[in-house]
Amino acid sequence: MTPILAAERLGRVLAGEVPVTLVRDIDLEVSRGEFLAIMGPSGSGKSSLLYLLGLLDTPTSGRLLLDGQDISGYGEDQLAATRLRKLGFVFQFHFLLAEFTVLDNVLLPMRRLGALDENAARRRAEDLLEQLGLREHARKHPHQLSGGQRQRVAIVRALANDPLIILADEPTGNLDTHASANVQQILHDLTHQLGTTVIAVTHDVTFANAADRRIGIVDGQIDPEWRM
Amino acid sequence: MRGSERDFIKRLIDNSPHITVSDEYRKAQKQPAAERWPDGAVEVRRVKPLTEVRGIRGHAQKLVFVESLPGLRAAPVLMGSVVLTFAGRNEGVTLNGIIPAKMKGVSTIEEKLTQGSLEALAANPNGIVIGEGLAKKFGLSMGSVVNAASPGGEVRTLKVVGIFRTGNASYDENQTFVLLKRAQGLLDRANRVNRFIIQLDDPYAAREVAAVIERQVGYKAVSWQESTEDxxxxxxxxxxxxxxxxxxxxxxxxxxxxxxxxxxxxxxxxxxxxxxxxxxxxxxxxxxxxxxxxxxxxxxxxxxxxxxxxxxxxxxxxxxxxxxxxxxxxxxxxxxxxxxxxxxxxxxxxxxxxxxxxxxxxxxxxxxxxxxxxx
Known part of the structure; x- marks a missing residue:
């Protein structure tokens, strides 16, 4: 089976008087429906790698294939369109829009994509909220929810356009144990029940243990010797 | 600002003629020799203009032409200086010889009358309408009799039949109105007119209409815009x-x-x-x-x-x-x-x-x- 995401000798150097190498020579393949955890010490470049894999940042060397397509030559608008259609993000902070209700936050990416009409989008958003036990919170504003609930809303939002891959940056970094376990369970179920691929950067050992595979990043490179 | 500007222009337009045609030329007339040889170096020395009774020549036909233009009313006026004498006091004033019926159409003077009327002037060939300033200065009232003396030596006795007040002090002290015939007699300029006063339905067309009139009549026609350019x-x-x-x-x-x-x-x-x-x-x-x-x-x-x-x-x-x-x-x-x-x-x-x-x-x-x- 072809990997959903493949990186070949991927590298990212920040230009400047003293160029800084964030990531170098990353060879990585992620299969459909896999739950991959990226680990490593602080400042090792794991978040930078996630941004590259999530098309938020453009590599300075190497190739990246998403769903079989080489995205190396894509312009900013093309990258944005690809992110909208194929990727979903969950960050350490929920980043929900404070002025919008939970439902509207979830509807935002669907409205932008415009693949579903308003009624169908609303139904889908409500179904997704239902699945994650947030149905009764649909009309609330983010500040009325707990941290765990907000993070779950952020996951629903990431799922809104039925992405191929969910990229998560420390999704449990800000949550208590109970909420962390909940988020971890949801991401796990996504991969095993819906076939969505999840790539998560994490410090959380329990969380990483729930993943199908773990890789370690040290000094911007994959370290095969890495052990938790 | 816009309001005051409009108010200002309205006053300007209402209180002065929209176009004044006077018995002057915009450019000095050329000598016949200079007209005959326009490229030649003609110099005529010691030119002395012909003595003539000044005024708009052929004013009757010219007035007919002006009145034939659409959207305007015109009135002929003979303007000159006289000295008014009353109770031993003399005062030089401007005498306007008018035809009251025509003047009504071109001037707001009738509205400014505080006493008397233009009809009274029309009915009385020896009548005079004066401003309030002059009346105060001379102690004149309705029915008073004054003497008017022209530079040519003619003297007439006139009776005050109207007093007006415009609010403009110098106008109220210096302008007087009599019948056109009386003014022609007093100034010894029989059958002469030296002004056309023209009022337009659209004051803002004055510049163009003045140009038309000047081209046709030959005399200087000054629009209110031109006279108030400053x-x-x-x-x-x-x-x-x-x-x-x-x-x-x-x-x-x-x-x-x-x-x-x-x-x-x-x-x-x-x-x-x-x-x-x-x-x-x-x-x-x-x-x-x-x-x-x-x-x-x-x-x-x-x-x-x-x-x-x-x-x-x-x-x-x-x-x-x-x-x-x-x-x-x-x-x-x-x-x-x-x-x-x-x-x-x-x-x-x-x-x-x-x-x-x-x-x-x-x-x-x-x-x-x-x-x-x-x-």
Whole structure:
């Protein structure tokens, strides 16, 4: 089976008087429906790698294939369109829009994509909220929810356009144990029940243990010797 | 400003003839020799013009032509200087020989009469209408009899049949009106007229109509715009100053909008980053903040127009008593809709202009830069 995401000798150097190498020579393949955890010490470049894999940042060397397509030559608008259609993000902070209700936050990416009409989008958003036990919170504003609930809303939002891959940056970094376990369970179920691929950067050992595979990043490179 | 300008022009137009045709030429007439050989070096020395009774030649036909033009009324006038004598006092005044029926159509003098009427003048060949200033100075009242002496030595006895008051002191002291025939007799210029006074339905056409008349009649025809060019240029300068000040205010307001939207962009930078990471394009983000600028502009304009109208209404209530005037006047306020349209247009344009820069900045936000800063 072809990997959903493949990186070949991927590298990212920040230009400047003293160029800084964030990531170098990353060879990585992620299969459909896999739950991959990226680990490593602080400042090792794991978040930078996630941004590259999530098309938020453009590599300075190497190739990246998403769903079989080489995205190396894509312009900013093309990258944005690809992110909208194929990727979903969950960050350490929920980043929900404070002025919008939970439902509207979830509807935002669907409205932008415009693949579903308003009624169908609303139904889908409500179904997704239902699945994650947030149905009764649909009309609330983010500040009325707990941290765990907000993070779950952020996951629903990431799922809104039925992405191929969910990229998560420390999704449990800000949550208590109970909420962390909940988020971890949801991401796990996504991969095993819906076939969505999840790539998560994490410090959380329990969380990483729930993943199908773990890789370690040290000094911007994959370290095969890495052990938790 | 617009109100006072219109008020000023209205006074100017109402109180003076729209076009005056006088018995003068705009350019000195050329000597026949110079006309015969236009390229030659002709010099005629010691030219002495022919002694003639001055006035508009063939005024009857010329008046018929002027009156044949559409949208105007014309009246012939013979103007000259006489000395009025009453109770041992002498005063040089300007004598206007008029035809009352025609004068009514071209002048507001009838409205300014405080006593008597133009009909009384028409009925009395020895009647004279004088200004209130002169009447006070001489102690004249209705029915008083004065002597008028012309430079040629003619003397007539005239009876005051009307007194007017225009509010312009020098006009009220110096202008007098008699019948045209009487003036011609007194000034020894039988059957002569030296002025056409013309009033137009559309005062703003005066310049063009004056040019037509001058071309046809040959004599100098001066429109009110031409005779008040100095005042008009003052108005122009005043308008320029007004628009400069208004523009400066708008620039300041633009900075306000620029600041507001810049601040909002900074506040919302995380939202912008997440929207962009989600797959929103730079132009989507730009549109959001431009829309914000437009909404601010529209709300501001609505509020501003309402507030401005309220303030104008308040100003219109203000009553002032100018020095020397007997009645209260209101501040002249101009309510024309086009000034609001202009103001709203400029406000919206400056709002969009001021919003564009921060909006462009918002569109350029790199989500990674923001996310890195937080991680």
């Amino acid at each position: 005042l008009m240029s003052v108005l122009l300068v005043r308008n320029l100053i007004m628009y400069s000040v208004v523009s400066a205010i708008l620039v300041v307001a633009s900075f306000g909008i620029y600041n507001t939207i810049s601040t909002i962009v900074m506040e919302k930078i995380h939202d912008i980053a997440i929207l962009k990471s989600m797959g929103f394009h730079a132009r989507d983000i730009r549109r959001i903040f431009l829309a914000e600028g437009v909404i601010l502009g529209v709300l501001g304009s609505l509020f501003g127009v309402t507030l401005g109208m309220g303030l104008m209404w308040l100003l219109a209530q203000v009553e002032i008593k100018p020095p020397g005037a007997s009645d209260l006047v209101h501040l002249p306020i101009y309510w024309g809709w086009e000034q609001y349209l202009l103001a709203v247009g400029f406000a919206l344009a400056s709002a969009v202009g001021a919003a564009y820069l921060p909006a462009r900045k918002a569109g350029r936000v790199q989500p990674v830069a923001i996310l890195r800063g937080l991680a």
